[in-house]
Amino acid sequence: MTTSATSPAARRPADPRRDLGAALRRWAGAGAGTGIVRVLDRHGFGSVESGQLVAATTTGEVAGELYLGALDDAAHPLAVQAASGTAAVREAHVAETPALAAGLACAGGATLHAHPLAAAAAAALGEALEAGRPAALLAVVDGGAALVLTGPGLEREHGDLGPATAAAAEQARALLRRGATATEQIEVDGVRVLVDVLVPVPSVLVVGEGALGAALHAQAGLLGWTARTVTTLPDARSAVADFTDADVLVLLDHDPGFDEVLREGLAHGRGFLGALGSRRTQAARRERLLAAGVTEADLEQVHGPVGLDLGARTPAETAVSIVAQVVALRAGRSASALAASTGRIGG
Template identity: 35%
Template sequence: MRDILPALYEWYAAGSPFGLATVVAVDRSAPRDPGAAMAVGPGDEIVGSVSGGCVEGAVFELAREVIASGEARLETFGYSDEDAFAVGLTCGGEITLLVRRVSAADDPAFAAVAESVAAGRPVTLATVLDGPAPRGATLAVRPDETPAGSGTPGSAASTGPDGAPGSAGPDGAAPAPPGPTDPDAGAVGSLGSGGLDAAVAADARGELAQGATGRRHYGPHGERREDAVTVFLHSFAPPPRMLVFGAIDYASAVARIGAFLGYRVTVCDARPAFATPERFPAGVEVVVDWPHHYLSGTTTDARTVICVLTHDPKFDVPLLEEALRRPAAYIGAMGSRRTHDDRLERLRAAGVPEHELSRLRSPVGLDLGARTPEEVAVSVAAEIIALRWGGSGLPLTAGGGAIHPR
C-alpha cells in the first residue's frame, strides 16, 4: 500500500471517501503478498492492485458497494471458488481481501499512517478482520511507550482476572470502548476495546522493527490465549538503505534500480568531480567523502544493501573492512576475479576473519552475460532479490513445484 498512499491521502484530505481493498492472507501461489492494496476513489478512479489483474474487476464492484454501505467486507477469491474462477484467478492460489471505506470523518488512524510513512517514521496499521469487534476498525501504532486504548496519553489499561490487559472486571462487565487516541500519542484510533488496543499495540511495536505483516488472534479484550478476534497488522518500516560506493557510470544505473526496488539510495565517492547530484537520479543522496569514513559514521541494519563499485584497493579495502563487520543484508563488490582474489588477500592481511569474508558477494551480481551499466545493474538487483528471498538464481523452467512457496 505504501506506493499508493500519496494518492489515497489526497482523497482523504479532500474529504472524499474511498474503498480500500487490502490483501490480508494468501495461500499457495497467490500473485501478491499480504499488504498489497487497491483503492477506488472519486469518479471511480482506481489505484493499486491486489492480484496483478486477476480479480480487480470484482474488487472494483466490491469497493463501490462498500463505499455506499460503509460496511467492511472480508472476501476470499480462489481457484476453488466458482465466483472467483469466473473473474479469472487462474494462478491456482487464493487471496483474502478486506474491503473497507476510508474517510477523514471516521478513520483517524489512516491519517496517522500516511503522515508517518511520508515522514519516514515506522508505523503499523492494525485492522479488525473478524470476530466480536467492529470489522474494519483501525489502530495506528507508532514505536513509543504511550499505552494504547485510552483517550488520555499515558493512562494505564485495566487488567482482568486472566492477566490480559483490559479484560472484563470482577463483575464480568467489559470496559467501555475508548474514543480515538490523541494524535500525538503512540497510538491513534481504536479497535473497539481498550484491552484489545493495548495488546495489539504491544505486539505491533514488538514486530515493527522487522516490518512484520500478517494476522494475529486475540480475545475480545486482548486476551492472548484466545482467538476470537482476528487482527491484521500491516507494518510500514522506513525503506531499507542502499549504499553505493564509487560514483562511476555503473553507480547511476545501480542507484536507479535500487530506487525502483524501494531502497533509500545514497551514493558516496571521495572525488568531488564524480560525486555530483546531476549525474544521478532525482531523490538519490550524493555524498562526497572517503567511503570508509562515511560508512563508519552512518547507520546500517539487517536490511541494508552495500554495493562497492570502486574496484580500487585504496578505497575498497578499508571500506570492506568496515562493511563486513557491521549488519547488512548484502555486501557486493565489483571487479574481475583477479581483482577479487587480490582484494581477499589484502583483507586477510588487514585481519578480517574468514567468517566475515564469507559474507562478501564478489564479483558482484548474477551471471546474466551483462555488458552495459544498465544490464550490470539488473544482475546486481537480481542477486540482491535472490539472496533476500532464498531464490536459486536459476531459470524457472529449470525447476519444478510452486514458484512462490509458502
C-alpha cells in the first residue's frame, strides 16, 4: 500500500452550491441580513441549469452566481438591496459578446426576483447545501415572504408564505420526488410562488484501480454524477474527511490498511460507504473492524459486498448494481421489482 502525499485527484471538485451554503451559514451566524436573487423567467441563453441563485449581505459580501456569472452585474446590487429587506423584480439583458464570453450559448434576457431571507431560514438553507442534503427555497413573487424546506423529504419548514405555505410546500415535495434540481413557478390560491428544489449531485470516490473503477466512472457520467479515483491511504482519508451526505465511497482495494478509511467514514457519519470483495473478504474485514472498536450498529452502515443482487458478471454490470443501490437508498426504496410493488413509480 502506497502512502504518498495527498495528490490533486483526492481533492474534492469545486462545488459552488456547497460554497454558497457555507457563506449563508456564516452570515446567519454573524447576524448579517441576507438577500437572494433568482431567475423568475428568461428568454435566450441556450441550455442553463436549474437551481441557480445569488446571495448577498448588506455589506456587499456575495456568494453564488447566475448563468455562469453573466447576470452578476445586475444580480449583485439587487441582492445587496434585498438584504436590507426590499423585495423587487427587475429585468436584465446580456448581449451576445458577454454571453459567449461567460460560456453561454447566446444572448438573452431574464426577469430577476430579489427577496430577503430571514437568518433562521438562511442558516437552515446554508447548512443543507454545505452538507450535501436536499433543500427547497420558495418565495412569493409579489412580496418578500420566503420559506426554506429541509430534511430528507423536505419535511422541516423554516419561515412561511402565509396562507400559501402548506400547499406550496407540498408541491415542492412533489418536485423533490423527481430526484433532480428544479426551478418552477407555481400558483397557490392566486399567489405566485417561485420554487427552487435543490437536490445534491452525488460524487463517487473510487479507492483502488481496475476495470470496475473505470466502469464506475462511466456509469457516474451517464447519471450526471462526478467521479474520481484515488489509490493511496492519505488521498482516500483526505477525500472521505471532506464527504457530504451526497458522496459515495466504493472501496475496491482489499488491503487491510484501508479499513481506516471505513472507520473514518463511519465516524463522520456522512455519505454512502461501500466495499467490494468476496464474502470471505467481507468477513475478514468485519472482524478487523470489530476488533478496532467499530460497533455492530456502525457496521450496518457499511454496504459490503456493495451493490444490488442483479447477477452482475462484468465490471459494467457490477457498476450498474452499485449505483442502483445508491439510487435506491437515496430514494428510501427497497430496490424490489416494480411489478411487485404498489407504490409510486418513478419516485
